[in-house]
Amino acid sequence: MIKNWFLGRLPEWFVQWVVLPAAWLTFFGGVWLAAQRFPREYDWRYMVISRLLRPHENPQGHWVIAIGISVSGLIQIPLPGFFYERLRGISPWGSRVGWGFMVLGLAAMILTGITRILSSEAHGVLAMIAFVALVLSVMANTGLVVKQGLSRAAPKDSTMFWNWIGLTVLALIPMVGTSLSQLYLYCFARGLGQAPLVWRSRGVPFVFSLAFWEWLTCVFLIVYLMLLVGLTCRLKNQNLNLCLKR
Numbered sequence: 327m328i329k330n331w332f333l334g335r336l337p338e339w340f341v342q343w344v345v346l347p348a349a350w351l352t353f354f355g356g357v358w359l360a361a362q363r364f365p366r367e368y369d370w371r372y373m374v375i376s377r378l379l380r381p382h383e384n385p386q387g388h389w390v391i392a393i394g395i396s397v398s399g400l401i402q403i404p405l406p407g408f409f410y411e412r413l414r415g416i417s418p419w420g421s422r423v424g425w426g427f428m429v430l431g432l433a434a435m436i437l438t439g440i441t442r443i444l445s446s447e448a449h450g451v452l453a454m455i456a457f458v459a460l461v462l463s464v465m466a467n468t469g470l471v472v473k474q475g476l477s478r479a480a481p482k483d484s485t486m487f488w489n490w491i492g493l494t495v496l497a498l499i500p501m502v503g504t505s506l507s508q509l510y511l512y513c514f515a516r517g518l519g520q521a522p523l524v525w526r527s528r529g530v531p532f533v534f535s536l537a538f539w540e541w542l543t544c545v546f547l548i549v550y551l552m553l554l555v556g557l558t559c560r561l562k563n564q565n566l567n568l569c570l571k572r
Contacts (some may be wrong), residue, residue, distance in 0.1 A: 356394015
């Protein structure tokens with residue numbers, strides 16, 4: 327059982343409806359508890375998640391979110407093997423790239439929480455590595471699924487087409503929103519400074535806050551991964567032999 331967990335040899339329904347929800351409930355549960363222990367007002371629309379992780383700003387709650395992040399990463403350990411086993415038939419090289427980035431991202435995610443507890447200076451670097459690696463992994467795996475789903479060998483299915491569109495929109499909204507909001511601040515509102523709650527008091531809409539788009543990206547990533555797991559295994563049901571038969 328432990329070996330199957332690490333290799334991702336789990337039923338699709340278990341990954342989609344148990345592993346992913348448990349991982350993200352752990353993550354957001356840690357965030358919520360840390361926010362409750364924050365010594366001042368915490369407005370998620372204007373304040374980034376990393377504020378909760380700083381011992382000098384959140385002395386009573388930084389360890390809670392740190393544990394939540396690490397445990398969330400541990401719960402997601404089956405994902406690299408799960409996607410690799412199901413996508414290697416499309417492209418062995420491409421599936422290895424997705425596997426490698428996801429392993430790197432989850433390892434950095436686990437270490438991010440641990441190093442924060444130990445007050446290590448490596449926290450910021452690990453957090454960036456985790457974010458970039460997980461995004462690249464999801465992009466690589468999505469590319470393989472879309473490539474096979476739109477190939478001539480794939481049965482025509484209009485619902486699959488709209489699912490591809492949905493994946494693209496989910497990926498683009500946070501990136502476009504973050505880029506446009508920060509571009510606006512750079513060009514027209516440089517005098518606001520870096521005090522988010524001051525922005526709120528001045529009536530600056532939260533859509534211009536980097537924190538808002540950070541939170542939105544986290545939520546979109548949950549939906550994105552669940553949809554990607556479902557699409558990966560819908561290709562199996564169309565007799566494309568992408569998913570292992572259990």
